[in-house]
Amino acid sequence: MRVVSRLVLANLRQHPARMALTSLAVIAAACVVIWVVSGYDALLAQFDAFADEYLGRYQLAVVPEGPEQPSGMGQPAGRPIPPEVVHLLQQDPDVAAVDPLVQSPTKKVTRVGPPHEPGESKRAVAAGPNPKRRGPPKDGSSRGGRPGGTKRPGMAPPTSGASSASGAARPFSWPRPTLVGTGAQEPPHEMVQGTWLKSAAPDRPEGVLSDGAAEQINADVGDEVLIETERGEFRLTIVGIVRQASLGGGGPRGPAPSRGPAANAMYVSVALAEKITGEPAKINCINVALTDGVDAESFRRRWNERFRREGFAAAVLDPGDVKEDMEQGFSATRVRNQSYAATGISLLAALFIILTTLGMGVDERIRQLAMLRAVGLTRGQVAAMIAVEALVITRVSPLEAMAPRATTQATRHLTAAALLGLTLIAVNPLLVFVVPMADESRYGIYAALGCTSMAVGFVLLAPLAILLTERLFAPLLAVVLRLDRRLLGTQLGGNLWRTVGTTVALSLGLGLFVAMQTWGYSMLEPFVPGDWAPDVLVCFPYGGLPEGELDDVARIEGVAAERCLPLAVEQPKLAEDITGSRERQTIARQDNVVMVGFDPERALGGADPMLDAVFVEGNREDAIERLRAATAGPVHDCRRRLAARLALDDEVLRAAAAERPFGGPGFRLARGCSPRLRPG
């Protein structure tokens, strides 16, 4: 072993650059493997385990219909499930237990130490929001408050991304424990400590934590915790802890299902939940346990059918849905990181290949070269040979530029192959940027056709490059160097196996790189804010900025007072599936939209409008007028393919508006005002 390490060290000292690159490449490759395998696959595998345990002693959960509870921007409450649903379920003989949950977000839950005297906690219930606490939060609590988990990153509206510090860590910030009001007689999950909530409302407020939440706030049974909500602060005593499935070994990281029961929970009685939130209980999740022998799948199908038929906006979730939910959010956030990493690695690989090949070529042949010198080749001739090899390897030669002499049949074939190769290479960018196609097929076509054609293209190009080296480049160089062209030709040809190998390797690396760039940019394009966007967007969660405080914001140093436009941002669910999200969800196809309310005159009007949008259809004046009439809204042409699905004057948000106190019956896209994110 010592001999080996010595040899390795000696080699390292001799070729520091190569060794450094080799090590880097190896480390990078190892990292990728670990990252992909453990970070992705392992986590996906965990989803299975998590999804199976997620519902605890229940088999199914009933949630409000749709992928997300519409607790949108700064809206604390979710759309409730009608209480009739609970009654209907209770009447089903297949059902063993029905436990409705009243879930609401908390702003903060902290341990405040050992319990205090019973009377003391009542004092803490404050009416109305505490004004001192308003303003951009220091962390992701505004979004994390959603029952059961983080927001799906792919759907994050642009405002959240731009809201300075609060947006950055959001997609993966661990949610605050969710307040869960429940009347369940038995713990939903295995008790690990203490006891479950007593059914009778106690004089002393008590709660049960999920183990993840307990770990997060470092609380134990018997501890007193402080809950901060929209309404104020409240103290209660922890009487028990349940073991609940969490991802990543309980660590506050990773995706969570976007609907269903909270995984990170503070259980209290329903009465206490009402007291804390100051609102009448609204059921937003129902845990359902089935009697033994009942098939969960057929039960789910039957009830989903019934909900649809009877017009309840509710759906039955099973562990499979939970897993699917998590995977969707998870993969979307990784795409960009992956493309960065892959780009870096392919660059590194290319560099590594060039350097080692050159290095090895010279190294292996150092004796040869010395001998060639002894036999009578001048320094220039030897140097030229190495240079030619390097040129051939890196392919920055004038080879391709030279017109091939189509003298032989073989050359003609090779030329045809090369032309075909060039065409195939061009297919990929054309596919991505030029050819219009349907969303459903786009990804598949790109992966199957674009990448394959590029790889094949590069390979097809290689033989001609090599032939040209021998046929054209060698004689040319021979003339220049006054060297016999047969000598040079054979020298070049003799090292061709290496050249070919390198060419193929490099081509693949290069192809990967080009593909990555093409793909990456085409994907990022619609998300890059254009010139129209304001310099800063500030998010005010929890009820937003109170009336009259806009002036305070305008007076903040650095803010141009007259260039400060209040926006009302809402993310409602679309009533109809106009984007085709039910077929398959993608970034461009979602069942919700981000609605931005603003003063049309200030935002769009004037010589220098705040939102300097380009109207791809219609015109500014018409849009302002109709916006003022509050019957129509502009739509972002953020994704032309999406916009193509929305014809002007479509009634997009009719049903959504009916669900929420928003607009009137029917909300139309204003004719001809479709501001576009980026021109071109």
Add this chain to the structure above:
Amino acid sequence: MDPSRDAPPLVVENLTKRFRRGEVVIDALRGVSLVVQRGEFVAVMGASGSGKSTLLHVVAGLTPPDDGRVLVDGHDLAAMADRHRTAFRRRHIGLVFQAFNLIPTLTAEQNILLPILADKRLGVDNGRLEDLIAWLGLAGRRSHRPDALSGGEQQRVAIARALVTDPTLILADEPTGSLDSVAGQELCRLLNEQCREHGRTIVLVTHEPSVAAWATRVVVLRDGQVLSQFATAEFGDAHALAAHYHDIVRPAPVTNA
């Protein structure tokens, strides 16, 4: 006037060569002088590290001397520009080494033609090439690559390459070093024949008295200096030559006791 007309093919005058490895300075050659006449076959012997290879390299102009002069056919190699020196070597000096003589990617014939291919002014003399190949017994091997040739054949290809430009001087550094005695003796016979029948001048480095016995003169080096010179004709056979050589290089006995 062409200095090569009457000048001896090789004149070495007071040659000094030092190698510096960091702090350490090695005197590889310390004032070596030597004259080799036309048609002479000189064997250079000496212990390992005595400077034999260094002498050959300096003579071939592969490395410059620190002091002294080398005249090949009356031309001072050190005074030439690298390009001219290389061209001169190509045309007037044939080199043969112990190993790694051939380019593995070229065939035997291409290897032989290497010096000619590298030189625009030299043309391939097909008759001469055929003669050489036949004389060295390589007729069936001309399109083989080196890895398909035996060690002896490889060395014969190297000799053919050294001879292909019809040089005045052949410099060979232990050409038999990696051959068995039969192949070694065969190689020596061929070189000896070149001297006798074609008036070729040969300087050959060797450790083996049986190889040196084919030469006309033996030069013994020690510590970078010429220790002794003698004609092989003084000894009847290789054994006698070996005995004499060992007497010379044996460290001087402590005399006063």
